[in-house]
Structure formats: structure tokens, C-alpha cells
Amino acid sequence: xxxxxxKEYKNEFVQAFDGDESGNLRPRQTxxxxxxxxxxxxxxxxALLAWSDELAAQLGIERPGEEDISILGGNxxxxxxxxxxxxxxxxxxxxxxxxxxxxxxxxxxEWEAPDGxxxxxxxxxxxxxxxxxxxxxxxxxxxxxxxxxxxxxMHCLGVPTTRALSLVSTGxxxxxxxxYNGNAEHESGAIVMRVxxxxxxxxSFELLAARQETENLRKLAHWTISRYYxxxxxxxxxxxxxxxxxDRTASLxxxxxxxxxVHGVMNTDNMSVLGLTIDYGPYSFVDDYDLNxxxxxTDLPGRRYAFGKQPSVAYWNLxxxxxxxxxxxxxxxxxxxxxxxxxxxxxxKYYAMMGGKLGLDQVKAEDHELIQRFEKxxxxxxxxxxxxxxxxxxxxxxxxxxxxxxxxxxxxxYRELFAGQPESLYQLMLAWRERMGRNTGTREESLxxxxxxxxxxxxxxxxxxxxxxxxxxxxxxLFRKLQEAIRKPYSDQYDEFFVRRPDWASRKAGCSMLxxxx
Ligand code: AMP
Ligand code: MG
Numbered sequence: 001x002x003x004x005x006x007k008e009y010k011n012e013f014v015q016a017f018d019g020d021e022s023g024n025l026r027p028r029q030t031x032x033x034x035x036x037x038x039x040x041x042x043x044x045x046x047a048l049l050a051w052s053d054e055l056a057a058q059l060g061i062e063r064p065g066e067e068d069i070s071i072l073g074g075n076x077x078x079x080x081x082x083x084x085x086x087x088x089x090x091x092x093x094x095x096x097x098x099x100x101x102x103x104x105x106x107x108x109x110e111w112e113a114p115d116g117x118x119x120x121x122x123x124x125x126x127x128x129x130x131x132x133x134x135x136x137x138x139x140x141x142x143x144x145x146x147x148x149x150x151x152x153x154m155h156c157l158g159v160p161t162t163r164a165l166s167l168v169s170t171g172x173x174x175x176x177x178x179x180y181n182g183n184a185e186h187e188s189g190a191i192v193m194r195v196x197x198x199x200x201x202x203x204s205f206e207l208l209a210a211r212q213e214t215e216n217l218r219k220l221a222h223w224t225i226s227r228y229y230x231x232x233x234x235x236x237x238x239x240x241x242x243x244x245x246x247d248r249t250a251s252l253x254x255x256x257x258x259x260x261x262v263h264g265v266m267n268t269d270n271m272s273v274l275g276l277t278i279d280y281g282p283y284s285f286v287d288d289y290d291l292n293x294x295x296x297x298t299d300l301p302g303r304r305y306a307f308g309k310q311p312s313v314a315y316w317n318l319x320x321x322x323x324x325x326x327x328x329x330x331x332x333x334x335x336x337x338x339x340x341x342x343x344x345x346x347x348x349k350y351y352a353m354m355g356g357k358l359g360l361d362q363v364k365a366e367d368h369e370l371i372q373r374f375e376k377x378x379x380x381x382x383x384x385x386x387x388x389x390x391x392x393x394x395x396x397x398x399x400x401x402x403x404x405x406x407x408x409x410x411x412x413x414y415r416e417l418f419a420g421q422p423e424s425l426y427q428l429m430l431a432w433r434e435r436m437g438r439n440t441g442t443r444e445e446s447l448x449x450x451x452x453x454x455x456x457x458x459x460x461x462x463x464x465x466x467x468x469x470x471x472x473x474x475x476x477x478l479f480r481k482l483q484e485a486i487r488k489p490y491s492d493q494y495d496e497f498f499v500r501r502p503d504w505a506s507r508k509a510g511c512s513m514l515x516x517x518x
Pocket of ligand 2: 269270279
């Protein structure tokens with residue numbers, strides 16, 4: 001175990017690429033460079049609110065004392081660190097946004113873990129950088145709690161994600177207009193230390209393509225491949241790499257659909273080239289199953305980033321990445337072929353995933369219809385997605401009547417069933433039971449598959465909302481409880497949370513829908 005303050009950090013990104021080393025934090029365009037040196041701006045009174053022991057153990061990081069808490073709050077930078085804000089661009093809500101960059105994230109250095117793997121340690125909310133544009137570079141407690149808990153929750157669900165090591169309150173106030181209605185208020189400030197092997201985004205490549213910095217683009221592509229995709233060999237490395245980004249992105253979308261996660265802001269600057277969930281903002285799990293649900297108020301009325309649209313938006317975003325990589329190819333034919341493989345890849349992964357949720361031993365073409373019937377039924381009944389699948393696992397071996405089936409799923413429903421719906425649910429259960437009966441292996445094995453695929457605890461927005469409200473008045477009971485519960489999403493150990501979203505939460509701002517204000 002090593003201390004944050006005594007570590008010899010690696011700084012390979014800044015060594016490999018040109019950066020603006022001036023340290024000037026004035027907002028500006030930074031042509032020709034991939035990063036700008038940016039020191040965190042000190043805060044009044046950093047205090048540790050949460051620390052991820054499990055991640056720290058994996059990285060070999062000692063629990064922070066006073067000195068290391070100063071690092072987590074941005075008040076101390078050691079000589080071994082080379083803090084910088086990365087420059088990237090992106091498409092936001094379908095429109096080219098030009099240069100964006102880390103407006104409030106500062107990478108302190110690369111931490112080499114005992115297994116030799118390297119991790120970027122990044123403070124989010126540590127003050128302005130040249131990419132802050134008109135904003136303050138800070139983050140409020142509410143959004144920091146959300147990022148901290150949800151990164152770790154997604155990791156424990158088995159979904160690829162950036163991680164969170166610490167949550168620190170700053171002792172400073174931050175001014176935010178949460179509802180974008182002219183009523184700005186002071187909120188507590190906080191800083192999360194995020195961890196990932198890399199925070200490179202689709203937008204990192206789009207930036208260089210837009211600037212026609214083709215040599216930098218080529219260099220970044222090969223650097224990414226040699227560090228994070230080192231198994232890729234051959235002559236056509238960039239093409240093989242893009243193929244793998246397509247594959248990983250398809251897998252990530254399938255994982256989001258499996259657990260019912262809605263990111264909310266799938267702009268290309270929020271898409272990781274490692275296939276990780278990145279940049280937790282106005283996200284949500286779906287409670288009642290609704291492919292049209294978007295948690296982001298800024299995403300209305302278009303619902304570009306709605307739950308069911310995520311897989312196709314990912315494809316659109318991959319198209320932007322392909323466009324950015326195009327200058328590295330004599331023509332776009334091969335890139336387009338790889339991009340077009342996305343649809344089939346997604347669907348084959350999707351059906352395999354659904355097979356797991358439904359407990360099927362394997363998914364053959366003739367099973368697709370049953371899977372689609374489940375989709376249709378969920379769309380029509382709008383049950384709580386998580387509770388529905390848990391109830392499915394508990395369905396009695398003999399289903400004998402519409403009433404019995406309707407009663408069995410009652411706890412998952414947010415409203416009464418319409419005429420004809422108990423009948424179709426009953427027929428679906430008969431069809432599913434019949435198909436399960438044809439599984440090879442035991443019933444217990446089928447159930448185990450379902451248990452692994454269907455979370456029982458999900459970090460619902462209203463729980464986060466309650467935990468944050470408590471924290472704001474200095475109580476951390478629910479926050480601590482949620483920190484434990486996220487570690488066991490597939491167990492029944494935290495069944496006190498195994499209930500539908502309460503009615504009040506569907507109407508309350510910050511519980512079902514959120515703004516980007518953070
Ligand atoms: P996001 O939608 O959170 O991914 O942010 C989009 C862009 O706005 C990124 O370049 C962020 O760094 C920047 N940004 C968001 N909030 C702030 C803030 N409070 N201060 C500075 N930059 C910000
Ligand atoms: Mg972002």
C-alpha cells in the first residue's frame with residue numbers, strides 16, 4: 001500500500017503529447033495541443049465523506065490521512081504529479097460543439113497498481129481549467145454523490161465503467177440554478193476522485209480530425225492502441241481497433257439495457273474509447289419500463305437519449321468516431337464496413353443477454369419471438385423492470401389461471417391492468433414455462449442464470465435524492481446504507497429497498513427527471 005502523497009506518479013500522456021504548459025487557466029481555444037497544464041484551485045476545508053476501500057485495495061492506495069485528503073480536495077499537488085486538463089471536442093445533442101475539454105476535471109497523474117496496470121487519477125470539481133468556458137470548474141455535493149455512488153454501483157453490477165475512489169466536501173459554496181429558471185442558489189461544493197485506465201473519448205479524436213491535425217490524430221490512435229489494446233497486431237491496427245471499439249460499445253449498450261440504465265447525455269464527448277460508462281450526470285435507472293423514458297430535462301421534447309434509443313445513438317456516435325478516423329485511411333470503405341457491423345453485433349449480444357434474463361440455456365432464432373413478446377408485454381404493462389424480473393424468477397412451477405399470474409406480478413405494477421392484459425400475461429407465462437421446460441440442465445441452473453442477469457437492488461434516483469437531502473443536513477445514515485447495498489445488487493440482503501418507486505418521487509424534480517446543472 002502506498003500513500004497518495006508519496007507515490008512516484010507516471011505522466012505518460014503528457015510526456016507523449018504536446019500540451020500547453022503555461023498553466024494559464026483563462027478559458028481559450030488551445031490549437032495544436034491535447035492538454036493544458038492546470039493546477040487545482042484550493043478549497044476552504046476539504047473533508048473526506050467517502051472512500052472506496054475495495055478500489056483502493058486493488059490499486060494499492062493507503063487510506064488517506066490529513067495530507068492525502070488535501071490532495072483529494074485539490075489543496076496539495078506533489079512534485080511527482082503533472083496535473084492537466086484534457087482537450088477534446090464533441091457532438092452534443094446531434095450538433096457539432098467544437099472544442100470542449102475537461103472544464104472541471106483535472107488528471108493529477110497515472111498511478112501504477114501492484115499488478116503493473118496504470119490508472120489515471122482525476123479530480124472532478126477541482127476548479128477552472130482553460131476548458132471551463134463560462135462555468136466555474138466546480139461540482140456540487142448532489143452531483144458528486146451521484147457520480148461517486150453510481151460509478152461504484154455500475155461496477156458492482158458488472159457494467160464497464162470509470163470508478164470513483166473518494167468523495168470530499170470542500171467547505172465552499174457553489175452557485176447553481178438547478179431548474180434553469182433564474183433562481184440560482186448556493187449549494188455545498190464537493191470533489192470526486194475518478195479513476196480509469198483512460199478517460200479518452202470519441203471527442204478526443206473528433207477534435208484532432210476537425211483541426212486537421214492528422215499526424216496528432218495518427219499518433220493518438222496508435223498510442224491508444226499500444227496502451228489499451230496492446231493485443232492488436234498486424235498492418236491494419238487502426239481498423240482492428242475501431243472494430244473493437246464498435247464491439248465494446250455494442251456490449252456496453254446491451255449491459256445498459258440489461259440493468260435498465262439510462263445515461264441521459266450520450267454526447268460523443270461522453271463516449272469512452274474503452275467502452276466504459278463515463279460522465280455520470282442526469283442518469284437514471286428505469287423504474288416503470290418505458291423505452292421512451294429520458295431522465296434529462298434538457299433532452300425534452302426530442303428524447304434523443306431515451307432508454308430505448310441508446311443503442312442506436314451509440315451507433316450514430318460510432319459514426320462520428322469513424323468520421324474522425326477517416327483521414328487515416330485512403331478511403332472510407334473498410335471503416336464503413338466495420339461501422340455497419342454494429343447492428344448485427346448489437347442484436348446478437350442483445351438476444352444472448354435476454355436469454356440470460358429469461359433463464360434460457362441458449363438462444364436460438366426460434367427464441368427471438370418469445371423475447372420480443374416479453375419486450376412487448378413490458379412496454380404495454382409498464383411494470384417496474386427490476387421487480388418484474390425478480391417476480392418472474394419466483395413464478396410457481398404450475399401456472400393455472402390469469403388471476404394467479406396477475407396476482408403474482410401485482411407488486412411490480414404501477415397501475416391496474418387493462419382488459420385483456422391478464423390474459424396476454426398468462427399466455428406469455430405459459431409459453432415461457434414451456435420453453436424453460438426444454439432447457440438442458442436443471443431448473444436450479446436456469447434460475448442461477450437468471451439471478452446473475454437480473455439485479456435485485458438498483459440505485460434508484462429517489463433513493464439518491466433522499467440520501468443527498470440527508471447529507472445536506474449532516475446525516476449520513478442512508479448514504480452509508482446505499483454504499484453497502486450497491487455492493488450486493490444480485491442478493492436479497494437489502495430487500496428493504498426492494499419496492500417500487502413511491503408515488504411522490506415520480507412527481508418530484510430531482511427524483512425522476514434531472515437537469516444537467518451539476
Ligand atoms: P457534461 O455534459 O457534464 O459532459 O459537460 C459538458 C462540458 O461542459 C464538458 O466540457 C465539461 O467539462 C463542461 N462543464 C460542465 N460543468 C462544468 C462546470 N461547472 N465548470 C466547468 N466546465 C463544466
Ligand atoms: Mg462530459
